[in-house]
Amino acid sequence: MRKSIILAALLLAPLAACSSNPPEHAEEEAHADNHDEEGEIHLTEQQIGSAGITLVQPQSGGAGVLSLPAMIEGDPQATQVVSAAIGGRVVSLQRNLGEAVQRGDVIAVIESREVAALRAEAEAGRARAQLARATLAREQRLFAERVTPEADLIAARTAATEADIAVRLAQQQLAAAGVGGGSLNRIGITAPIAGRITARTVTLGSTVAPDAELFRVSNLSRVAVTLSLSPADAGRIGRGVPVEVISGDRRGTGAVHFISPVVDETTRLVPVIVTLDNSGGLWRPGEPVSVAIQAAGSGNSASNFSIPESAIQSVEGRTTVFVRTAEGFRATPVAVSSRGGGRAVVTGLTGDERIAAEGSFTLKAELGKGEAEHGGH
Structure with missing residues (x-):
């Protein structure tokens, strides 16, 4: 009887061991249920x-979508460089970077001896023209009274005509130099278009050379997106094709405006320009973006x-x-x-x-x- 009890205990021990799971094995089995x-x-x-x-x-x-990097740039047709036709010293700056301007607003004032000379020449020309007209009137009266010969009248008429021509030339030179009203030796630099100051290369008191760039004014209500495509991909799109512009959470929709008919010699790619509405000021020139162009697909687009x-x-x-x-x-x-x-x-x-x-x-x-x-x- 005692031997039977001992044998039963020996048989039950392994079964008990098998039926109990250590905590780590239970955790592994629970985790295994997820896989x-x-x-x-x-x-x-x-x-x-x-x-x-x-x-x-x-x-x-998705087969017809071309996705590639691009760059925001100012619209070339809406950006103008502001320069002075006459060199001189900058004595006033009326606008800072990023400020809005209207066409004709004075944004800088330059002091120049050349401006003074042009103004003086114009004033002298007007005075000579006035004197020549007075002389012509006197000669016409004397010729009518048969006091002076006709040759004197012809000479006075010629002198008056030449004086008027000199005045018009001086005025044209002032206009070409951008000289308007103001003091004798100063010229006001005006904004050629409405927009914002996007670049300024001058500082107060600096001396600038003739035709040197002083400012850059851009109308940023519309911007350009520049990108490059392979010749094969360029052949799959056309002017007016919609383009999605993406940068982070910002998205906009533009259209293909220009596809170069010539491959760039350096990159061997085709330059493409997309125009994008920016009336809300969402996009900034110089900003890298991504674009997605819906192009003519190839292959089985259904897959x-x-x-x-x-x-x-x-x-x-x-x-x-x-x-x-x-x-x-x-x-x-x-x-x-x-x-x-x-x-x-x-x-x-x-x-x-x-x-x-x-x-x-x-x-x-x-x-x-x-x-x-x-x-x-």
């Missing part, structure tokens, strides 16, 4: 929301889809997105054909899926954690 199959991640709606994962649906038609770049992760060397399933997510490999403007064109999806965009890196980390733990057992 029943390779590439599968089981998450509840609450867990997805807590992880900050957003879902998007792929957009069809190409546009998705956010944030949805793409690299898993074990493969480009992957995480597709929403009933239990969570499934890692699905895709092929990327182009990137730009925060989006990518991919193949390998049907277009009916919902994929993780923001927060997809969290899924990648969770998948890698689960595979590492499975690999250790």
Whole structure:
């Protein structure tokens, strides 16, 4: 009887050991429930929301989208350089960088001896013309009274005509130099167009040479976006094609304005200019942006889809997105054909899926954690 009891205890001991799980094994099995199959991640709606994962649906038609970097520039037709035809010393600056101006506003004053000389010549010419006209009137009266010969009248008429020509020439020289009213030796530099001061190369008290650039005035209600395309891609777009301009959270829509008929000798690319409305002051010249151009597609566009770049992760060397399933997510490999403007064109999806965009890196980390733990057992 005693031997039977001892034998039963020996048989039950291993079974008891097998039925009890250490805490660490229980945790591993609980975690393994999130990765029943390779590439599968089981998450509840609450867990997805807590992880900050957003879902998007792929957009069809990505094959015809050209995504590439570009640069915001001022519209060349709405930018003018302001210079002085006469050199001198800057004695007043009326506007600073970024300030708005209207056409004809005085933005600087230059003091110059040449201006004084031009004004003096104009004044002298007017005085000579007045004297010549008075002389002509006297000679006409004397000739009518038969006091002076006709030759004196002809000479007086010629002198008056030459004096008038000299006055007009002096006035034209003043106008060409931009000299208006004001003191004898000063010239006011005016804004040629309405806009904003986008560049200023002078300082108060400095001496400037004739025709040197002083300011640059730009009307920024419309800006240009410059980019370069390969000759093949340039052949897929035309003038007026819509272009989406993207920088962070800012987006705008412009249109292709110019496609160069000549390939750039240095880059071997085709320069393209896009015009973009900027009445709200959203875009700044010199700012790098991304553009997406809807071009004539090639190949089977039905199999190409546009998705956010944030949805793409690299898993074990493969480009992957995480597709929403009933239990969570499934890692699905895709092929990327182009990137730009925060989006990518991919193949390998049907277009009916919902994929993780923001927060997809969290899924990648969770998948890698689960595979590492499975690999250790």
